[in-house]
Amino acid sequence: MHADPKGVLTGIHFIDGDHAACEGALAAGCRFVAGYPITPSTEVVERFASRIPQVGGVFIQLEDELASSIAIQGAAWGGKKVMSVTSGPGLSLMMEHIGYAAITETPSVWVDVQRGGPSTGLPTLPAQQDMMQAKWGSHGDYEIIALSPSSPQECFDLMITAFNLAETYRCPVFFMMDEVVGHMTERVAIPSADQIEIVPRKWATKPPGKFQLYATTDDDLVPEMVKAGDGYRVHVTGLTHDERGYPAMNPQAQDRLVRRLREKIRRNADRLVDVRMDGVDGADVVVLSYGITSRIAAAAVEAARTRGVNVGHARLIICWPFPASAVQEVAKTAKALVFPELNLGQMVLEAERAVAGKIPVIGVPHAGGTVHDPQTILDKILEVAR
Amino acid sequence: MSETQLLDLEQELGLENPVMPYLRQDRIPHIWCPGCGIGTTVNCFTRALTESGRDLDSIAVVSGIGCTGRVAGYLNLDSFHTTHGRAIPFATGLKLANPDLKVVVYSGDGDLSAIGGNHLVHAARRNMDLMVVCVNNFTYGMTGGQVAPTTPLGPTQTTMPFGNFEQPFNLPFLADACGAVYVARWTVFHVRQLAKAMKEGLQKKGFVFIEALSPCPTLYSRRNRLGDGVDQLKYFKERSTIKNGADTKDVGLTYQGDIIVGKFVDRDRSTWLEAMNEHFSKVLGDRFTPYGGSRGQD
Numbered sequence: 001m002h003a004d005p006k007g008v009l010t011g012i013h014f015i016d017g018d019h020a021a022c023e024g025a026l027a028a029g030c031r032f033v034a035g036y037p038i039t040p041s042t043e044v045v046e047r048f049a050s051r052i053p054q055v056g057g058v059f060i061q062l063e064d065e066l067a068s069s070i071a072i073q074g075a076a077w078g079g080k081k082v083m084s085v086t087s088g089p090g091l092s093l094m095m096e097h098i099g100y101a102a103i104t105e106t107p108s109v110w111v112d113v114q115r116g117g118p119s120t121g122l123p124t125l126p127a128q129q130d131m132m133q134a135k136w137g138s139h140g141d142y143e144i145i146a147l148s149p150s151s152p153q154e155c156f157d158l159m160i161t162a163f164n165l166a167e168t169y170r171c172p173v174f175f176m177m178d179e180v181v182g183h184m185t186e187r188v189a190i191p192s193a194d195q196i197e198i199v200p201r202k203w204a205t206k207p208p209g210k211f212q213l214y215a216t217t218d219d220d221l222v223p224e225m226v227k228a229g230d231g232y233r234v235h236v237t238g239l240t241h242d243e244r245g246y247p248a249m250n251p252q253a254q255d256r257l258v259r260r261l262r263e264k265i266r267r268n269a270d271r272l273v274d275v276r277m278d279g280v281d282g283a284d285v286v287v288l289s290y291g292i293t294s295r296i297a298a299a300a301v302e303a304a305r306t307r308g309v310n311v312g313h314a315r316l317i318i319c320w321p322f323p324a325s326a327v328q329e330v331a332k333t334a335k336a337l338v339f340p341e342l343n344l345g346q347m348v349l350e351a352e353r354a355v356a357g358k359i360p361v362i363g364v365p366h367a368g369g370t371v372h373d374p375q376t377i378l379d380k381i382l383e384v385a386r
Numbered sequence: 387m388s389e390t391q392l393l394d395l396e397q398e399l400g401l402e403n404p405v406m407p408y409l410r411q412d413r414i415p416h417i418w419c420p421g422c423g424i425g426t427t428v429n430c431f432t433r434a435l436t437e438s439g440r441d442l443d444s445i446a447v448v449s450g451i452g453c454t455g456r457v458a459g460y461l462n463l464d465s466f467h468t469t470h471g472r473a474i475p476f477a478t479g480l481k482l483a484n485p486d487l488k489v490v491v492y493s494g495d496g497d498l499s500a501i502g503g504n505h506l507v508h509a510a511r512r513n514m515d516l517m518v519v520c521v522n523n524f525t526y527g528m529t530g531g532q533v534a535p536t537t538p539l540g541p542t543q544t545t546m547p548f549g550n551f552e553q554p555f556n557l558p559f560l561a562d563a564c565g566a567v568y569v570a571r572w573t574v575f576h577v578r579q580l581a582k583a584m585k586e587g588l589q590k591k592g593f594v595f596i597e598a599l600s601p602c603p604t605l606y607s608r609r610n611r612l613g614d615g616v617d618q619l620k621y622f623k624e625r626s627t628i629k630n631g632a633d634t635k636d637v638g639l640t641y642q643g644d645i646i647v648g649k650f651v652d653r654d655r656s657t658w659l660e661a662m663n664e665h666f667s668k669v670l671g672d673r674f675t676p677y678g679g680s681r682g683q684d
């Protein structure tokens with residue numbers, strides 16, 4: 001189905017990533033946002049607050065991130081497409097409700113405009129230090145999806161993907177921006193509504209009485225959803241539950257539920273690979289990157305090429321699930337991988353696991369606060385190409 | 387007579403407990419202890435549902451965590467068992483997403499006033515259109531009898547092994563001060579009044595706060611040698627005074643002392659959603675898309 005034109009601000013704009021992310025959410029059909037102010041993410045909700053009265057929907061600034069991260073889930077069960085927006089310290093507070101969204105399978109988009117941490121850290125300066133937290137931050141076994149935009153245009157485009165994935169897989173979908181992407185202003189082209197494909201909610205196809213809230217089939221591990229008020233009289237709980245949604249306190253129910261929460265993503269891992277390749281075929285060295293760092297990495301790759309190094313660049317759009325199959329494919333021919341990140345080594349661990357020692361994986365760590373100097377990445381490329 | 391025998395007898399006599407249609411019967415037996423008052427409040431709530439005349443499909447119940455947090459799981463309504471302390475913000479999202487729903491938050495004193503205290507005060511301040519039923523048994527039941535923000539000065543709790551020395555909340559005063567439009571307190575001895583308050587709450591627009599005092603015989607009473615559930619009911623009966631309209635600052639509770647019950651507050655002001663719609667209509671005019679239920683298009 002196509003986007004609702006009410007939420008689509010068709011045209012050419014000169015806006016920053018935070019504003020573009022908000023427009024992406026509106027275009028994707030997001031009609032409820034609850035948030036709490038936190039630098040450098042606040043502009044996303046500020047724009048939503050000013051736009052939503054004219055689009056039709058609700059923005060509410062709640063008393064804290066605990067409230068906003070669960071209010072959006074109430075709104076999802078009330079029938080809305082929902083999002084919350086935060087940065088590191090707020091994301092830490094939201095963690096319990098990431099787990100609630102995972103176990104209740106509440107479609108939800110979680111925007112994290114990353115800044116330097118730990119704790120209050122560097123409120124106004126960039127980092128990519130929440131990548132592991134996005135995956136593992138809440139307790140228990142579960143899967144999430146995470147996307148990483150590197151420009152305001154991608155903040156718009158990929159936000160629509162994020163909402164569509166949230167509806168398709170009914171899991172928390174993270175939108176891992178960073179301070180630089182959030183605050184850089186660039187040209188953003190917003191197409192007309194009929195050019196934007198939207199995945200609608202997977203509504204129940206059976207009537208009340210015949211419907212089980214968490215019934216799935218072997219072929220499709222994602223259950224159908226209902227909203228409160230439709231006569232289904234559902235029970236939704238964060239406790240381990242059976243197909244009816246009723247609490248089931250036993251190891252069999254736990255095994256069945258938790259494995260399904262994991263398998264509904266892992267079984268579709270190949271469909272969830274989005275890696276943008278540049279000159280990777282036959283390259284001696286391949287640089288892996290995501291988010292803002294991919295733009296610095298691209299400069300380093302260009303510089304290395306002018307010096308005669310056969311270097312490719314693989315840019316991760318979807319970081320979680322980690323595109324292990326794509327990285328393994330690259331590792332068949334490349335002699336080494338170079339992986340710069342604005343952290344002291346997070347996603348590089350996943351790359352190491354994927355290639356399992358077949359070729360060296362060289363991290364280019366950075367503690368955050370600014371982006372890499374391209375020279376640092378270039379030096380590493382030249383060093384491993386030698 | 388066991389529960390099963392009782393049900394068999396009812397069936398033989400052609401009787402059905404009037405509560406049964408409101409319960410998810412496939413989830414019975416419940417987890418509550420003998421003598422606990424939570425079930426009594428549920429009984430009152432089902433009576434209020436009948437008398438309110440509302441379409442049951444238009445009512446959703448949201449609970450937090452704890453013994454009272456299990457209420458949502460037994461009611462045959464759209465029901466949500468959320469995280470500890472966060473029933474109110476979940477209910478806020480649900481209500482704002484689907485304003486035609488009557489959303490009832492049903493939880494315990496620890497859940498609502500300790501870990502969820504911040505949400506309680508802000509939802510009351512905003513006059514979010516929610517009915518909150520707070521079952522106050524003065525303790526944390528599910529986790530084994532720890533001190534709560536409602537524990538009166540004196541009694542022993544597992545984390546106050548030498549008696550509680552912390553000043554408790556006066557919950558009606560708190561809700562009143564924060565702007566709730568309806569505030570009442572009853573005990574589970576006052577079943578008719580409690581059911582009536584719940585019915586009024588279901589019909590009231592805005593933030594409704596109903597405190598229901600309840601025994602916790604297993605932990606609070608036993609540990610403090612107060613007898614069983616019946617003994618606590620006798621205490622509620624003997625020491626309660628009905629004072630409708632009482633100044634909420636005067637209704638604080640002491641250990642086994644006098645209890646003031648009644649409807650303390652009943653007033654009107656715009657709900658959050660009404661205020662939003664009114665304000666945006668005024669300042670944005672035609673540019674505003676009115677939102678919600680019969681008043682909005684969404």
